[in-house]
Amino acid sequence: MFRSAVAAFVAASLAVALAPGCLAERRTWKPGEPTAETLVYLVTADMGYLVPVTVPLPRAGREREAARLVVEWEAGGPLRSPFPGGCILRSFRVEGATAHVEVSGRNGAHPDSPAPRAADALAWTLTEFPGVTRVSLDAWGARTGPAPRPPFLNRDGPAPWDCSMKLVLWFGYRGYSVPVTRFVPRTVFPHWSAVEQLALGPPGGSPFERPLPEGVEILGVRVEGGVCTVNVSTGTDPRSAAGLSVRSVVLTLTEFLDVRAVRILVNGRSGIPLQGAVSGEPLGRGRINPVSVGLH
Numbered sequence: 001m002f003r004s005a006v007a008a009f010v011a012a013s014l015a016v017a018l019a020p021g022c023l024a025e026r027r028t029w030k031p032g033e034p035t036a037e038t039l040v041y042l043v044t045a046d047m048g049y050l051v052p053v054t055v056p057l058p059r060a061g062r063e064r065e066a067a068r069l070v071v072e073w074e075a076g077g078p079l080r081s082p083f084p085g086g087c088i089l090r091s092f093r094v095e096g097a098t099a100h101v102e103v104s105g106r107n108g109a110h111p112d113s114p115a116p117r118a119a120d121a122l123a124w125t126l127t128e129f130p131g132v133t134r135v136s137l138d139a140w141g142a143r144t145g146p147a148p149r150p151p152f153l154n155r156d157g158p159a160p161w162d163c164s165m166k167l168v169l170w171f172g173y174r175g176y177s178v179p180v181t182r183f184v185p186r187t188v189f190p191h192w193s194a195v196e197q198l199a200l201g202p203p204g205g206s207p208f209e210r211p212l213p214e215g216v217e218i219l220g221v222r223v224e225g226g227v228c229t230v231n232v233s234t235g236t237d238p239r240s241a242a243g244l245s246v247r248s249v250v251l252t253l254t255e256f257l258d259v260r261a262v263r264i265l266v267n268g269r270s271g272i273p274l275q276g277a278v279s280g281e282p283l284g285r286g287r288i289n290p291v292s293v294g295l296h
Contacts, residue, residue, distance in 0.1 A: 034059045037287065040069045041124040042079040044173060044207060047115040049154045050124060051079055051178050053289040063129050064092045067101050070121050078174035082118035083139075097133040098146045099126040105140070114139055123149045152181040156203040159183070167194050170251035171208035176289045177247055178208060191228055191259070192221040194252050211248035219268070226260040227282055228253045233267055246277040254285040 035056040042051050057065045068089040073081035091102040123135045127149040134146040164183040171178055187193050195218055202208035220231040250262045261282040266272040270280025
């Protein structure tokens with residue numbers, strides 16, 4: 001139901017221009033207009049974590065439309081805009097390598113201040129585009145930046161140190177997957193370490209789901225020919241693997257450049273039902289949190 005609401009919101013908001021003075025730079029999508037899948041960063045309901053979603057946007061003016069979705073997202077559900085309701089994208093331009101974003105209240109109103117993650121959400125979204133390396137935000141006359149993309153996405157735990165390595169772990173959140181950056185001691189077995197960190201669970205106090213159920217043990221992790229095989233033990237009852245989040249494991253391990261697909265075995269066996277797949281099937285990364293929207 002949420003994704004239907006998303007489709008309705010985006011289709012309606014992109015097809016109809018608002019009254020003069022509300023959003024002067026809104027453009028209308030044309031039926032059959034070429035689109036490209038685009039990562040847009042929103043926030044969790046508690047405003048604590050950035051969440052990338054994949055949406056189709058028109059190729060012409062795609063940067064502007066991506067910024068507008070970050071500012072004006074009002075579809076409800078578990079994801080939100082980091083800006084308060086009633087905000088609009090007043091103006092947008094790219095000069096050199098800097099994207100300039102101006103945000104205001106609808107009809108001149110002054111909503112509450114944006115969430116602390118607002119500038120980060122815009123920076124992560126707009127620096128996905130070639131040639132954009134910095135973002136400047138002007139909200140109600142208060143200017144932030146120009147600033148580059150933050151170095152880490154949703155960092156959990158200590159800052160990096162000399163003998164650390166970065167892992168990007170993915171956790172489930174109400175039907176979506178959320179990346180978390182965690183620094184751990186450097187090791188010659190980084191793939192094993194990544195699965196081990198998933199087994200330790202999400203950040204304390206976060207709203208995320210545990211990707212590996214209690215009692216699941218890691219028996220082996222190996223990479224061969226671009227496929228990472230993860231063998232886990234569930235004790236005497238393989239049905240306990242049904243709670244294992246395949247999506248979290250696949251997204252986490254395909255962060256490594258030498259992994260293009262992931263295969264999960266349960267006690268060395270294929271054909272065991274998991275959460276979202278069956279053990280033994282090689283699975284690629286796929287699209288990240290795809291959101292379908294109507295374009296006509």
